[in-house]
Amino acid sequence: MTKPENAPYGTGYGDAATYGYDVIISGASLAGSAAATLLARRGVRVGLLERRSDPEAYKVLCTHSITANAYPVLDELGLVPALEEAGAVHNDARWYTRWGWIEPRPASSGPELPYAYNVRRSVLDPLIRARAAETPGVDLLLGHRVTGLLREAGRTVGVIASTPRGEREIRARLVVGADGKDSAVAKSAGVPVRQFENARFGYLASFRNLPLPGGIGQTWFLEPDMAYAFPNDDGVTVLAVLPDKKRLPAFREDLEGSFLAFVRALPEAPPIDSAERITKIIGLVDYPLHTRRPTAPGLALVGDAALTGDPLWGVGCGWALQSAQWLAEAVAPAVTGRAGDLDGALAAYARTHRRRLRGHQYLAADFATARPFNPLERLMFSAAARDDALARHMHLFASRLIGPRQFLNPAAMARAAAVNLRHRR
Template sequence: MSDDYDVVIVGASIAGCAAAILFANLGARVALLEKHSGMDAYKVLCTHTLQPSCMPVVKTLGLLPLLEEAGARRHVTHLWTRWGWIEPQDEPGREPLPHGLNVRRQTLDPLLRRLAAGTPGVDLRLGHSVNGLLEEDGRFTGVRVTAKGTQSRLTARLVVGADGRGTTVGDLSGLPVRLSANNRLGFFAQYRGLAEDTASRVWFLDPDTAFAFPNDDGVTVVACSPNKEQHASAFRADLEGSFERFVRALPDAPRIDRAERVSKIIGTRDLPNVYRRPYGPGLALVGDAALATDPLWGVGCGWAFQSAQWLVDAVGPAVAGQGDVLPGLDAYGEKHRAALDSHHKLMEDYSAVRPFNVFERLLLSAAARDAGAARHYHAFASRLIDVKEFASPGSLLRAARVNAFHRPRNAPPKI
């Protein structure tokens, strides 16, 4: 059996569904393949947050009102540092700060999958597992799949791997991949009844980290990322006790003892950073299939939406117009690198569990002391500006000025 499409997308989660909708809206015929057989399948190990950087894509998809109706929570994240809380506030007389959304994947994934399935031009095929790539004249031309014991071939002018960190498409493609160790553990649980948590909160304990994100349905996702060397044996011996002790010890800690835990404590002791070349001849990778970084930063969901948009922007006209997709794939690869490479390298470096460097200390301390510096950090943490702009000479000079004139609370008056 053989079916011919304009685009075959492997993986019907965030990146795959977003790409399917955007391609179909341009008039492309899209096969959207998902190995799970249920429409309501969802990713469990996730930070369950969408950064402000991806909100334009969420709006373009028509997803924003659906998420808000489902109870997704708007957020501007507050960060604890040893210099105090960084609490970004709107600048008087200016537009409100860009916000993100917190929403559990058990809410987001089925909703987005149904939106994709209802988009004209999208053929959602559940229970389809890819076991091979088709190639012709040095380029990828489709996939071999198995569904209910039957094998078939699906051909397309573009194959898209949206199948996550352990991507089958990426492995089969032979595209170059770089792995680096992540020296943090990662565990989280969901609690109902943390009524005092109205803002998303992140703790930079330098180098350990934690976060608490209020989500839909009155549930708060609480997570911790302690370093392996100090905490691995304790978490292995007593996961529940170690997790709860870590959370209780946080400054201004979430009051988990007054709340109901409504999930298991889940996570991982080994989650390396992964960077794959995001394209090849006739093939592209989006979302975690291309780049999967330390989850403590909560960027995976947002970058899944954004990389889908970048791919469609780059090759969509060629796909819809029956043109050559190869030049567009080069453009997609360059956009992906320019937008994410500096962020990923910094996150990769920090996952070695090093203390903050001198520039990070300068910028974070200023952000805890000054409203303008806090807004600047919010733009960076929201992935609205890159590392170069965050740590520009002007930004460092302003931060140094803030710190030079900072007077600690309760300090004696200067004479």
Template sequence: MNKPESAGHDYDVVISGAGLAGSAAAILLARRGARVALLERRSDPAAYKVVCTHSIHAGAHPVLDELGLVPALEKAGAIRNHSRWYTRWGWIEPRAAPTGPGLPYGYNIRRSVLDPLIRSHAEGTPGVDLLLGHHVTGLVRETGRTVGVRASTPQGEREIRARLVVGADGKDSAVAKLAGLPARSYENDRFAYLAQFRDLPLRGGADHAWFLEPDMAYGFSNDDGVTVIAVVLDKKRLPAFREDLEASFLDFVRALPEAPAIDSAERITKIVGMVNYPLITRKPTAPGVALIGDAALTGDPLWGVGCGWALQTAKWLEEAVASAVTGRGDLDGSLVVYERRQRRRLRPHQHLAIDFAKARPFNRIERLMFSAAARDEAMARHMHRFASRLIGPLRFVNPATLAKAWAVNLKHRGGSRCHPRTSHTRGHSTVIGERG
């Protein structure tokens, strides 16, 4: 049941964007007693994000569980994800320890299923008003802070006041721009194209990633027998790749090591591209404003972290501000808490992604870690924890782990040649043998 309205506020929180981050934040805040207006610029309740990896990493599983979405995801056919990664040293294939627990997992599910599902869940949450066709066009400010939004609606312009305005409106966030929040944009020297295929199984049902240095590809098994295939290549190759987009895409996939049988599968979508997709890092708060999801930090699609970070930032915001937005605490201080946690948890990952987005081969530390993970099961499990964002970069390359990686690789020194890697050039492949 909604609380009585406070003087001067229509709601406790206004959220711009009813996608993954915005809907999750609305549910979590409303459960803590907040009155939430969830604004979505599109009028169709089934609208969804098209360009996406359609994967939620294991680090966000606790948020899905708290939201109560896990049974609905399982019923909708979401795939419990696990991965194998191709490198010049062979495949990294994480497996659970014989006497240990199973590997943590997240879910792969198409946004055409996921977005309407979580939006409907938000709409059914007491305390949430889902307002479709509401596009934020301005912010309402008083005494140096934001106290609401102006929105274009099917009925005309509308002003909605709230203690907190949340921007969950993606990498081109209107809320961030209107609030004047500082941003840094980093060039992504790779471009990506992806498409969805039906009846394209991946070995062992696992997600695949091919690290071809500097080029990449990945395949994610999704609901309803659909597989997402993406190629992520050095921008130097873009003009030639675009000359015949379909042939270039298919030729590249065919040449992958243990390539999926793409010619026998049914392509069910267009080949869609992300040609210029910079990595954007914004200050996530201002007086009366907070950013979550891609609005706060837009990562490299190569790593498939966007969905998970959308859910996690929504949870961190709720934990920090829920009391304050309902009038039981210091909102400005709570926003500081949120900003510090968001920066501490995500900026180190973003720093590594920014460096790797230069379309470079592996550096010395990456060669050490990936080669060891291809040769040792414990190192492969460690790689899985990092790829799942269950641990951060400092734990990933802590001194003990680096020493373990050195020991693993020393044991292989002077042995036989490692697995060859495939180097793609204009749709053709050549084999390059390398020692570990």
């Protein structure tokens, strides 16, 4: 027997007998906590449900990197000073290709390159969750696992949650799934998912006292294999390998030996034999990319629940934060009943999500086939290894500050062709 829960409303929030909250969010990790904070600051009453009972819980399997596209979200959340104080590392990077290293540097008379942070999720998750919990208008409900949805006339109107006090119903104008790639909210709502197979697998581990050239992130494009090393807070470096699945039998036979041998063979390999490994080697053999339509009547999806990219690009954290911001901006007036139509607001969020991420996901899904660089990629990557302006252009794309069309604009391709022609001469 479920027990309805109708939390009190502040003045002007509508019918408390009908809705317990304006918005219920399932999942208090990055996307969910950011969405709760940003919605509540816009006058929305939010119930933030988290299945785990520990406020310090965090995601373990992650790149631990936030791309620069999400810096404005961190700034709006007021987290930049706290991240700096926690020792988060600016995520500058260089990339190895068969043509040499691409090393973005600021122009001599220009501003510094855009950045966000590399920071361990053990630091980031509790920090952003605490920010949500201290925001007026947010009720953080730990130990609340969504087990089903309340539906009326084809519309989601709340959730059924398993709690420490038993099962109960909580109603809301809008339910948000921020519960990851295996989203229970999306599955309960019957939101279809489109999957793209990933021809690579991945393993990572954390090391202490692992020096990197320039003290910045390193990525290796080995065609088809990949690897990266990201320095994080507290002197910890996350080192990941993403080989073609043809290498999988060797890794299954000897995970540690294969992992270490792979890293040792990298160009300018990090000196792992003199570093201290402080975690187990963890990873996934199968990690398909997937996309879901981010809205349905009375429902929205943010973060990995809506779209899971390829982990080799390290974009998941940034897109989680951005999608939370897009949702808050789109639905806040309508979900409180102050202005606008909620279905129209959800449609606007879906359009933004599709416009900003569809091109990136298309390229990522194509590259996840473990194919070699195509002609346009060979043109741009080879030129970026030889030209500072194109290296900065590559940095903007890798930071997801520009999309594929801007990255491959005619002026950039013309410059790349000229750079390569001069190089051949």
